Amino acid sequence: MSDTLLHIKxxxxxxxxxxxxxxxxxxxxxxxxxxxxxxxxxxAGKSTLSYVLTGKNGYNxxxxxxxxxxxxxxxxxxxxxxxxxxxxxxxxxxxxxxxSTNNFLKHAINAQRKYKGLPELDTAEFLKLIRSAAKEFxxxxxxxxxxxxxxxxxxxxxRLEILQLSLLQPSLAIxxxxxxxxxxxxxxxxxxGVNKWRNENNALLIITHHLDLLNHIKPDFVHIYNDxxxxxxxxxxxAEELEKNGYKDYIRAN
Amino acid sequence: xxxxQNIRLWGxxxxxxxxxxxxxxxxxxKSGLPNAKTEAWKYSYFNEDNLQNPQIDVEPLKCDGHxxxxxxxxxxxxxxxxxxxxxxxxxxxxPNGVMIKSLAEAIYDGDVKKYLNKSYDMNNFPFAALNxxxxxxxxxxxxxxxxxxxxxxxxxxxxxxxxxxxCNIRNVIVAESNTQATIIEHFEGEAEAVYTQNIVNEIYxxxxxxxxxxxxxxxxxxxxxxxxxxVQVKSGGAYNAFCANGKCxxxxxxxxxxxxxxxxxxxxxxxxxxxxxxxLCDITTNxxxxxxxxxxxxxxxxxxxxxAKGVFQGKIHIAPDAQQCEGYQLHRALLTDENAEIDCKPxxxxxxxxxxxxxxxxxxxxxxxxIFYMQARGISEQEAxxxxxxxxxxxxxxxxxxHEISKWIKACF
Numbered sequence: 263m264s265d266t267l268l269h270i271k272x273x274x275x276x277x278x279x280x281x282x283x284x285x286x287x288x289x290x291x292x293x294x295x296x297x298x299x300x301x302x303x304x305x306a307g308k309s310t311l312s313y314v315l316t317g318k319n320g321y322n323x324x325x326x327x328x329x330x331x332x333x334x335x336x337x338x339x340x341x342x343x344x345x346x347x348x349x350x351x352x353x354x355x356x357x358x359x360x361x362s363t364n365n366f367l368k369h370a371i372n373a374q375r376k377y378k379g380l381p382e383l384d385t386a387e388f389l390k391l392i393r394s395a396a397k398e399f400x401x402x403x404x405x406x407x408x409x410x411x412x413x414x415x416x417x418x419x420x421r422l423e424i425l426q427l428s429l430l431q432p433s434l435a436i437x438x439x440x441x442x443x444x445x446x447x448x449x450x451x452x453x454x455g456v457n458k459w460r461n462e463n464n465a466l467l468i469i470t471h472h473l474d475l476l477n478h479i480k481p482d483f484v485h486i487y488n489d490x491x492x493x494x495x496x497x498x499x500x501a502e503e504l505e506k507n508g509y510k511d512y513i514r515a516n
Numbered sequence: 517x518x519x520x521q522n523i524r525l526w527g528x529x530x531x532x533x534x535x536x537x538x539x540x541x542x543x544x545x546k547s548g549l550p551n552a553k554t555e556a557w558k559y560s561y562f563n564e565d566n567l568q569n570p571q572i573d574v575e576p577l578k579c580d581g582h583x584x585x586x587x588x589x590x591x592x593x594x595x596x597x598x599x600x601x602x603x604x605x606x607x608x609x610x611p612n613g614v615m616i617k618s619l620a621e622a623i624y625d626g627d628v629k630k631y632l633n634k635s636y637d638m639n640n641f642p643f644a645a646l647n648x649x650x651x652x653x654x655x656x657x658x659x660x661x662x663x664x665x666x667x668x669x670x671x672x673x674x675x676x677x678x679x680x681x682x683c684n685i686r687n688v689i690v691a692e693s694n695t696q697a698t699i700i701e702h703f704e705g706e707a708e709a710v711y712t713q714n715i716v717n718e719i720y721x722x723x724x725x726x727x728x729x730x731x732x733x734x735x736x737x738x739x740x741x742x743x744x745x746x747v748q749v750k751s752g753g754a755y756n757a758f759c760a761n762g763k764c765x766x767x768x769x770x771x772x773x774x775x776x777x778x779x780x781x782x783x784x785x786x787x788x789x790x791x792x793x794x795x796l797c798d799i800t801t802n803x804x805x806x807x808x809x810x811x812x813x814x815x816x817x818x819x820x821x822x823x824a825k826g827v828f829q830g831k832i833h834i835a836p837d838a839q840q841c842e843g844y845q846l847h848r849a850l851l852t853d854e855n856a857e858i859d860c861k862p863x864x865x866x867x868x869x870x871x872x873x874x875x876x877x878x879x880x881x882x883x884x885x886x887i888f889y890m891q892a893r894g895i896s897e898q899e900a901x902x903x904x905x906x907x908x909x910x911x912x913x914x915x916x917x918x919h920e921i922s923k924w925i926k927a928c929f
Contacts, residue, residue, distance in 0.1 A: 318888050340891035341900075349892075356889040360907025369903065370893035377894060426893065 266329075267434050267465050268292040268315075273326035275314045284310045286490035288326070292434065295462040299476055299501065300469045302487035303509045308469045309353065311487075312438045316350045317343055331433065345377030347433030351423040351440055357411040363422065366410045367392060371429060391429070399425045399455060417448035424455035431459070436467045441475040453478030473505050486512050519564065519682065520544060525652045526577045526620055533623055533651060536633055540648025543638040550642050559827040559859040560768055560798045562643075567740050567766075570682035570712040572650060577620060579604045591920040593670035593700065600675055601653055601683025601713070613663030613695075619654030619686055628656045631688045635718045635746040636772055643742045647684045647716045654686035657699075659725075661692040668698035668730075668921065673713065675705035675736065680712075687717045691725040691753075698728040700921060703764075705736030712740040719745060721753040723777075728917060729757040732925045735764035737792065744770045751777035751807075758916050760925050761788035761797045768798040775803070775810035786816040787912045789929065790824035790856070798827035805834040805841040805871075812842070817912050818849040819905055820856035829861040830875065836867040843871070849879040850908050852901070 268291070275285040284307045292298055302308050314321050315328065317340040328335040330346060338346065358366065371391070372382040383391065396406060399421055411419050420440065427435055440452055456479055460466060468475060476484075484500040485492045486509070494500070494512055520541060527533045549564060550557030579599040586595050596616065597604035608616040622628035638645040659665065675683070691697060703713060713735060721727050735741045741764045747755050759769050773782045788797040803812045818826040832843040849858040862875040882904050890900035909929070916922035 316892050318892075319884060339897065340888065341894050341896045344892055344894035352889065352892070356883075356885050358886050358889070358904070358907065360910050361903055365903075366890070366893075369895050369899065370890070373896065373899065374894035430893070 265294045266291060267294055267331060268467075269329045271327050273314070273328065274324045275310070276322050276324055277310075278320050278322045283324070284321075284490055285314060288491045290485070290492065292465050292467060294433075294465055296483065297460070297466045297468070297479060297481045298483045298485065299481035300467065300485045300487045300492070301501065301504060302471060303513065304471055306488045307490050308471070308487055309438055312350055312436050312469055315436060316340055316348060341373065342377065344432075345374050349427060349430060349432035349435040351427065351435065351437045353439040353442055355411050355419045355423055357409070357414070359409050359412050361410055363406045363408060363410045364392065367406075367426070367429065370426070374430060395425055395429050399428065399451070401425050416443040417445065417451075420444060420448060420452050424452055427459055428455060433464050434467065435459070435464070436469065437475075438469045439471070440468070441470060441472070449474060449478065473501055476501050488513050519549070519646060520649060521572050523572055523574050525574070525650065527623060527652070530623060532629060537649050537651055540638060540645050540651065543645035544642060544649055547639065547642040547645060554642075556640075556800065556829070559825070559829070559861075560766075560796060562740070562742065562766060562768065567712050568680060568710055570680050573601065573679065573681050573683075576602065577652070578602055578618070587670070587672055587702075589670065590924050592667045594667055596655065596669065596671045598653070598671070598673045598683075598685065600679075600681055600711075601685060603653060603655065611665065611667070613660045614665065615656075615658040615660070617656045619656055619688070620652065622656035622688070628688050631690060631718060631720060632686075633718070635720070635748050635774070636744070641744055641772075643714050644716045644744050644746075647686060647714050650684040651686060653684060654688065657687065657689045659691045659695045659697050662694045663692075663697070664695065665697040668700050668918070670700045670702065673701070673703045675709050675711045675713070675739065677706040677709040680710045682712045682714060684714045685716070687715070689717060689727070690720045691722060691727045693722040693725055695722075695725045697726075698730070698918060698921070700730045700732070702732045703735045703741060705739050707736060708738070709736040710738045711736070713742065715741075715743040717743070717745045719747040719755065721747065721749045721755055723750045724752040726754040727756070729755065730916070730918070730921050730925065731757070731759040731769070732762075732928075733759065733764060733767060733769065734762035734928065735767070737763045738765050740765060741767040743768065744772065747771065747773045747782065749773070749775050749780035749782060752779040754780075755782045756917065757782070757784045758912075758922075759786040759799070760929050761786065761799070762929060763792070764797070765792070765794070766796045768800065770800040771802065773801070773803045773812070775805050775807060775812065777807045778809045780807065781811040783812070784814045785912050785915055787909050787929070788818040788826060789909070790818070790820045790826055791822050793823045795822065795824040796827070797825075798829070800827070800829040802831045803833065803843065805832070805838045805843060807835075808837065808839045808841065810838060810841045812844070814845040815912055815915065816847045817909060818847075818858065819909065820849065820851045820853060820858065822853050823855035824853075825857045825859070827859045828877070829863075831863040831865065832873060832875070833865040834868050834871050834873070839868045839870045841868065841871045843873045845875040847877045850882065850905065851879055852881055
């Protein structure tokens, strides 16, 4: 019996197009109840890590392994990974013209319920669920009728990501630059939503290159990431040190 | 054996009808079937081999009525039926203000004379010339002045697999002034059926009349479908057409529209879905703005999911004195198969100097980023693709005024 949610072992990965190696000997273990932050300068390959974890096309794992809840994550499709409880909040949530937010959410919830062997929600059950969640995150019914992320402001997009986090109740959420382009109020909203979702059975991986969000969601572990792997790990104090001195000392030392 | 066969048709003792048929024969003998050198047909291939040498069915004049069953529709409609190209022998229980007759009856009575073959020039439409050479089957629908039809007229075309037929059908639809009506044409065939449907609709829309025309072309997989909608619109009249094209192997949906007087307008929207190898769907429009202050708009969207071919030819013509007209046209195609082909030929022919016109065309595959975003939320790749295709097509469906009809077509599309 282990409470390990995610285990990345000696992972090497490349971009399929051009065969450029982006992840080089990455190791990380995340347990239930923990908050990890991966910090690194722009261009360090942080987003690539989130894409390899969620199984996006265009990336090739050349060696190493990833287990998620004791399952071989790399053998699962992206939608199966989501069904297992992996959630990625993207830096730039994609707009999908013609698909209403309501319709999208209903499909996503029911796809995951189906994966877990639960009965799908009918329209009435779905509306009941969505209404209470939308109220909690201040998402208007007008916004739910609009096509997903089409014409949404940066703040609205992130609010919708957090609404999805709350509705889908994943075991592990990866927030990729969740704070980029947000004003203080929106940042508070994201942090508040994430903190409400957190409990001792789930875990959070925050990928960021600055500290704004970490002032609101306190990480248990901070990892400095550069050139495709973690170069230094520590507690919360590491983030504070980075705030004073920047990445340069760490990158140079490597 | 060519498509022109010396067969006996109904009414060969009526000089007016024989005269028309002869003109049709002459025009078709001159033009022949269109080929790669026929500009208006250069992307399509409707030669005799491709049509698999269909036969003309002589007898009887009317369907013997072997299938009385009405279609189960999710809306109230007045139903009219063709079986294997023959009008069904039912009497039509027509509401007040509407007259419906078989074409034969209308020719016999003489009241269709002033409309028949008057809306287009046969020399420009080879299949309509062929249709005229065999003029016999069809409907004459007259919506009398000031009539507002609540329930749509539903025309159902069914074809059976027993014979490879060429069905020549001519419908003449007249909407008198200040009328409102909706006509639905639904084309179907038995799964194994091979046949060629050759439809000509002549539609006359008088002042301030409005006609909504829904076409759900879902012929059998190996069938051929050629339709010409020749439409004339007078002052303040409106023709709103929506055409959904499904399974049919070779299909051409052509609209030839003349906006004759001020304030006349036409909307011609369409969707097509190609999912079988070598399927072809051709949508051709020719909209003529012949008077000032006329308006037209076209949105056609297609999806090619197999090594098939989609064709859109859209022409907007604005006559020299037709000032302050508006004519818009957009064709977009989604190709998810690398061997799919889309041919698009937009044409603007503008002789007036104070008009607003636009045309646009685009084609591309589904967006991988959108698919991944949906997958990352648990939606399978297959479902994500289906949702994106539906979303793509929905834009056109959402423009339909009658949501019940639109929903019914979409559910089977």
